[in-house]
């Protein structure tokens with residue numbers, strides 16, 4: 001495990017963007033696993049800046065996002081597809097057909113989960129997976145549970161996650177109760193994992209996840225078993 005302490009949020013974003021850009025430079029046709037939430041916004045901003053300067057080329061990159069809310073369309077400004085388009089994809093030279101987010105409006109969610117797992121397999125797996133962490137230790141939308149769910153699945157969001165994410169919606173009632181998320185197996189099979197955590201409210205959960213017992217009650221704790229994990233954090 002490679003632990004990197006950042007001085008502040010800008011530094012964290014720059015360090016995380018460096019890890020991603022090194023991946024893209026070393027393997028231009030890599031598969032990036034991407035995340036949403038407020039933490040990676042600065043990382044995407046930094047990557048866009050470097051792209052605009054001509055320092056990084058995304059034309060051969062494919063992306064797979066971790067998760068999506070059930071019931072939100074790509075045009076809904078709270079959907080993760082909208083988040084990715086507006087924070088990242090629309091500002092770089094990625095081919096839109098190479099960007100993948102689970103379909104929150106699928107008619108049949110079971111089929112959508114299978115399609116997503118097959119897609120990741122067909123792509124040859126994920127080269128680098130970017131992760132944020134929820135305050136209860138969730139990664140993607142893998143919530144605390146009695147066992148680790150391995151493949152893409154539908155989850156009922158925890159009350160604490162609904163409350164934490166309500167800040168992005170006009171009212172808490174608008175936060176969807178269900179989401180579709182990549183499973184622990186797909187995350188763990190990524191060749192490299194980059195976990196970013198920012199702010200004092202992430203300190204305890206990072207401590208538990210990285211140094212406590214490995215348990216599905218703290219989904220991120222499984223990352224202790226990942227052979228190539230980098231954590232960039234700032235708890236200031």
Ligand SMILES: N[C@@H]1[C@@H](O)[C@H](O)[C@@H](COP(=O)(O)O)O[C@@H]1O
Pocket residue numbers: 035036037038039040066067131132133134135138139140141161165
């Ligand atoms: N599904 C996302 C996670 O992928 C993300 O890690 C988490 C933390 O978000 P933030 O970075 O805003 O704390 O939020 C959401 O629940």
